[in-house]
Amino acid sequence: MRPLAALKLLAVLLLAPAGSALAGPLQTHFDPADTWSENFTFQVDLSDGGYLWAQMAFTNIGPGSGTGVCRVVVRRPGREAFTAQTRVSRKGWAYAPDDGKGVDRLVMDDGACEAYGGENPGLRVALDGQKVELRFAHAFVPVVPPGGEVTVPSGRTYRSEILQPFGDVDVLLEGPKVAKAPEQLKGGAYVDHNRSTAKPTELASRWVRFRALRASPHLIMLARETPEGALGHAYVWREGEQPQALEGMKIIRQGEGTATSWRADFTAAGQVSSTGLISRSAPVQELGILGSMLKPLLGSPVSYTHRALLQREGAAALPGLLEVSVQEN
Incomplete structure (x- = not known):
């Protein structure tokens, strides 16, 4: 890991209150199982008829343990689709619980991807010279829907939480591959959190x-x-x-x-x-x-x-x- 990345991730952890800190809706639940995977997925139906999808995912499947991947897809009318991702080791991402102001954070790759909670939660992605920012109108409230907890015959488990089933979101796009000039859009958004050992x-x-x-x-x-x-x-x-x-x-x-x-x-x-x-x-x-x-x-x-x-x-x-x-x- 780059020294600057290590320092920033350390800062995230040090800013988290010790001992009694309350975990928020963006908390990850690392599991040593080889089949463990977990993700936070953000989907936006944009006001201009476009589509935006982003995900912060973590897994033990494949090479390494606790690998983190951040992906983003932006599709807008009349433009080529923009897709980008970054992959990090277990040391390249960190979760910080409530900072005392009701905000928890999930940070990956020196801040290239960052999700945060609070009254107006959001997501920031800066990959391949492009910036995507989401700012939600309402706080994330985890809800396990009917059938959202599953145990398969092997005993492995799956759990799904919906953090926002539908809600307004402000979107900022910056960079030549996503917008001609920095552009603000509206949209309708969905956010969920899934984890599985199945x-x-x-x-x-x-x-x-x-x-x-x-x-x-x-x-x-x-x-x-x-x-x-x-x-x-x-x-x-x-x-x-x-x-x-x-x-x-x-x-x-x-x-x-x-x-x-x-x-x-x-x-x-x-x-x-x-x-x-x-x-x-x-x-x-x-x-x-x-x-x-x-x-x-x-x-x-x-x-x-x-x-x-x-x-x-x-x-x-x-x-x-x-x-x-x-x-x-």
């Missing part, structure tokens, strides 16, 4: 997520299919209500690769149809030889993100974002 292949064969973050009424839906193809759990969370379990979900796929489209039936909650592909991500496939080494643990997950419409009986079509993650050979 292998992805023993947890799910498919994840389906729909999020209406800008259009009203705001809502999110999720369904997990088990490796056997049965429904593991599903829920809907409508603005102003508590999350509710759903009894079923069926999904139909058409096409392959970037020509893939989806139709998901969330029973009484409505039917979601994809209308346009935003991105396709196949991280294990893209790793080549290293990916083949990780495949026994991770499988070969591929994630599709689409613009989509939710059709509900007696209501107008609701636009949002549809994510489908599947195992592909």
Whole structure:
């Protein structure tokens, strides 16, 4: 680690109150298990029709222990997509609990990525000469949704917390790859925190997520299919209500690769149809030889993100974002 990076991470730890410091919503839970992974994911539907995704992730899977990875994706109309990431060892990231002002922090790679809590939490990412900043209107409040805690037959576990199901966010983009000039945008945002010691292949064969973050009424839906193809759990969370379990979900796929489209039936909650592909991500496939080494643990997950419409009986079509993650050979 660079000396400056070490000093800044040490400062983060020293500024944290000793002994009775209260951990906040950004606390990580390191586990020595070889299959441990944990992440904080930020998704934004931008006011200009663009899309922003960022993640701070930590894992023991693959070379090293406690590896940290920060990723960001910015897709805006009329511009090439910007993607960047940084990877650090266990010494390259740190968590600091409440600083006495209600703010906890998660810092990676000399501050290249930093998430912070408090009344107006946020995220700062500075990678490849570009800057992305998110400033949320409301504090993170962790909620475990129905089915958010899973124990698989091996005894390994998975836990998901939603820190913000939907909410307003101010976005600052700076750098020629994300904006012609420093630009401020509005957006609708979603934030979650997941941690797992379960292998992805023993947890799910498919994840389906729909999020209406800008259009009203705001809502999110999720369904997990088990490796056997049965429904593991599903829920809907409508603005102003508590999350509710759903009894079923069926999904139909058409096409392959970037020509893939989806139709998901969330029973009484409505039917979601994809209308346009935003991105396709196949991280294990893209790793080549290293990916083949990780495949026994991770499988070969591929994630599709689409613009989509939710059709509900007696209501107008609701636009949002549809994510489908599947195992592909």
